[in-house]
Amino acid sequence: MTPPITPPEKRPDRHYNFGRMNMWFAISSLALLAVTLWMVVADYAQPWKRFQAEFRKLERDKVVAEAKAEHEKIKPQLAQLESEIAAAKKEVAGHRAEIEKLEAKARDLKSQADKADGQWRSAKAKLDEARFQLDVALQAGQDSTAKAKRVQDEKKALENAKADRERLLAERDKVLAEAAQRRAAVSAVEEKRKALESGYDGLQTRAANLDKNIDYFLLNAPLMDFVRPSLQVQQAILPGLTHNINFTEINRVDRCVTCHVAANRPGFDGPEWKEPFRTHPNLDKFVGDGSPHPYTQYGCTVCHGGLDRATDFSRAGHSPQSTEQAKEWEKKYGWKQQQFLEYPIMPAGMTEAGCATCHAGGVWTPASETQDVGRELITHMGCYGCHPMNYPSYTGLRKAGPSLLRIAGKTNPGWAYKWIEAPRNFHPTTFMPHFFYQENTQTPANKVRQAVEIRTIVDYLWANSERPQYPPAPAGDPANGKKVFESVGCAGCHILDGNAKRDDFYPKINRLHGPNLVRTGSKVSSGWLYAWVKNPKQYFPDTNMPNLRLTDQEAADVVAYLTSPSNHDPKYENLALPAVDGKVRDELALAYLENINSVDASRAKLAAMKETDRNVYLGQQTITKYGCYGCHDIKGFEEAKPIGTELTQEGSKPMHQFDFGHIHDVPHSRHDWIQTKVMRPRIWDEGKEKVKDYNELLKMPNFGASEREARAITANVVGFTKETAAAARKAGSSDGSRMAAMAEGRKLITRFNCQGCHLIEGQGHAIQQVIQDPAMLPPNLAAEGARVQADWLFGYLHDPSRVRMRPWLTARMPTFGFTDEQANTIVGYFAARERQKPFISQEATAQARDLAVGQVVFNMFQCGKCHPSGPVAPGGSATAGDLAPSLLLASHRLRHDWVPSWVKNPQGWIPGTRMPSFFPETKPGEFMSPVGMAMDSPAYAAQKQQLLPYFSSEAEMKAYLSDTDKVTAALRDHIWKISGGLNGAPPAAEGGTAAPSPATSVSAGAAGGR
DSSP states (O other), rough: OOOOOOOOOOOOOOSSOHHHHHHHHHHHHHHHHHHHHHHHHHHHHHHHHHHHHHHHHHHHHHHHHHHHHHHHHHHHHHHHHHHHEEEEEEEHHHHHHHHHHHHHHHHHHHHHHHHHHHHHHHHHHHHHHHHHHHHHHOOOOOOOOOHHHHHHHHHHHHHHHHHHHHHHHHHHHHHHHHHHHHHHHHHHHHHHHHHHHHHHHHHHHHHHHHHHHHHHHHTTSSSTTTTTTOOOOEEEEEEEEEEETTEEEEEEEOGHHHHTTTSSSSOOOTTTTOOTOOOSSTTTTTSSSSSBBBHHHTHHHHOOOSTOOSSEEEEEOOSSHHHHHHHHHHHHOOOOOOTTOSSSSOTTOOOGGGGHHHHOOSSTTOOOOOHHHHHHHHHTTHHHHHHHHOOOOGGGOSSSSOOOGGGGGSHHHHHHHHHOHHHHHOOTTEEEEOOSSSSOOHHHHHHHHHHHHHHHHHHHHHHOOOOOOOOOOOOOOOHHHHHHHSSSGGGGTOOOTOOOOOGGSSOOOOGGSSSOTGGGGGSSOHHHHHHHHHHHGGOOOOOSSSSSSOHHHHHHHHHHHHHHHGGGGGGGSSOOOOOOOOHHHHHHHHHTTTTOOOHHHHHHHHHHHHHHHHHHHHHHHHHHHTTTTTTTTOOOOOOOOOOOOOOTTGGGSGGGGGOOTTTSOOOSHHHHHHHHHHSTTGGGTTTOOTOGGGGGGGGOBBBOOHHHHHHHHHHTTOOOOOOHHHHHHHTTTTTSSSSHHHHHHHHHHHHTTTGGGGGEETTEEEGGGGGOOOGSSOBTTTHHHHHHHHHHHHHHHHHHGGGOOOOTTOOOOOOOOHHHHHHHHHOOOOOOOOTOOOTTTOOOOHHHHHHHHHHHHHHTTTGGTTTTOOOOSSSOOGGGSSSSEEEEHHHHHHHHOTTHHHHHEEEEEETTOOOOOOOOOEEEEEEOOOOHHHTTGGGGGGHHHGGGGGSSSSSHHHHHTTTHHHHHHHHHHHHHHHTTOOOOOOOOOTTOOOOOOGGGOOOOOOOOOO
């Protein structure tokens, strides 16, 4: 039997199996949906939203707490007001019937007034019609008598209607006022309650607005947050502040407040507020809307660093303070180091590095203590002598250390050896660094090499030094020398303290401007010191030390004080130079010779040298090796180049170019490397002793920098970026600009330590640590550019001894020996600071009336009681008449246009001045003259009669004397007259003071001007 034939399988006319395909379509659709939902959730659930939501809750809690505290505060007053309201309402209830009658009467009067108003409008329309008909009749030449009469009748009707309306409205208002008066007690108390509750109501409204209601959740929901969300990225576009991305300058777009939500908002700065919910410190200076650096113009990253557009914690470039914090961030935020971020966020203490980005062309940065201390340290330590820094603060400066061209006339070789070996052992506050016996040169062999190097440096210096001779100083009195030292101004630059530390003097570093004079008797001879304090420039023409014009006896007394037995140290006296290890010396010298000669030629040259020549040769090479000429003038090194790395763009140096060597416990960041380098400059040689030869070891000296000093220096160097360098070039390209003039002036003021004695731009008066009486401090120079004539200041800077403006002061204005260029720079600085044009003076003229008024006001205010208006005797005393500068100098010294504004508002020019304010300030910038009212007093009857002939009436005189501007100008004119400064002025009124000649208006005492 044949098997049955199986029919062929029916196949669809398609290549795919639809069942399986639909199944995979379903699976892939679900997967796509899941991924899409994940994308939406991931995009929505940004960390910054959590920060904003959390801050919203914290802010609401704060507002609620404040509202509760406010309510508790006003609760007793509210209870009192409620009782007053109840009593007032009871009183009003007693007058209810009367009030209702008044209100009914007011309604009736209003109805009548409305009716009268309709009649007035009707009368006005009829008048207009009558005038029109009269006009038509007149144009047609018809008889207009009747029409003219009608116009007059309608006018009278209109006037009557108007009078009725106004009468009824006035009666209505009177009735309403009477009714309101009955209710006034309630209204007044309710207004008090409203005012009292306004703060509380405002806080409740704020709290309600911060509630997380349905609107909050709806508008911040996924796919709905495009409408008007309360959680959103906050950003500020900062045109003019750019950064470079792929060689293109683009504007910064700062988004930091997206997370740091309270940074530019006050009120969130208590200890309970932590980052990122804290208010930025010093909101009046940074970030605040009213500050000089508002967030909307400057953002955050221009100072702090970091990726400006980032809203993710890790991508923003936060820098941890420690390894422990880095681990915490990794766990909490998924933080990791941004390897290719050029400027990561700088840690606390380094943020002032960003100031240089905008202030690169300046020398001082207002409100930037760390920056300014760092600049002064860099200047005093002479860092620019080895490391070129192309910024105004560090260019055009003289070398930081004293000249060594005449060192053999100043001290002895034994002392010089000990000093070079360890300067801080002698002067604990010195800025001279330690070159020798550092952590990378501690092997016995290297110690021998260093002893030879020190000895040969001394040999070279003495072989190339001039040898001026100084006879012994005259005998002096140490006790009087101490008084002179502490009174004439020496203490503004010098201290005398063997236990002092540099850290004790920050931020006012001015008293470290000159060397600590401890152990001076063991350092120099009395003859050299006597010649030095008498005239420092005879030894060092480019010295910063000024001439205080000491008398011979004063100089002798100061020398006796500084070289007294208590200021000696036997360890530094009668020292002989140690012997030279000839073998080590020759080994070192040969190594230098072989750098430029063959081995045989080098040996031959060395063999041909005498012993002393070998010492001098090695000393020359050692000075070259360590770059001593970067800070000191040394014969033979006039054209030598700096030996250090240029630091102009050190803050932009790629991280891979910083050699951390074998050190693993220093975080790999620019600021950590630089700060470590400043504190331990040879640390990077650790573990390389067997790799490097002696002359290949790191050479940067150790300045003994504390952590605070190192941080201040680092805050400057980290700010030396490409952008800063470009800003500095831009600032320097406008040499005639105001900012350039101020920068050059500040540089000279810093160099000569004017702030050691004076207060300039709110900083200085370091000498007050010795002269504690404020009345005896040198003057505040806050308004100098607006106050004095430029040509007078120019002459005074050249020769302060020609005038004693403040005879009661013991501190003397020194003679600095300024060049004309330097004096002009300082004059230009003061003028630029006050926005004045130097060397432009207003011609002084005056009317007889003004002079008469000025004389009366001068006597009324008793100006002569503090300001001498007669010749000043040499050696003046601190009497009542010596408390202010002599007015005989006024026309030669002061700016004609400045004096009235000074008399009007002295505190506005120089806060804290002892000059009294005679003109009360009624409104900001508006002052009242008391002279007009004073003339009504019987005490001034004679003065009133003296002035009346100059005015047409008593009313005109009173108006003149009540005008502050006219009175202060008149007082100025009188001062100009008594100081001989008026051009073509009328003769002095009877009783006036004759003007002395300029020659007799000053004195030049034996001790010079002060």
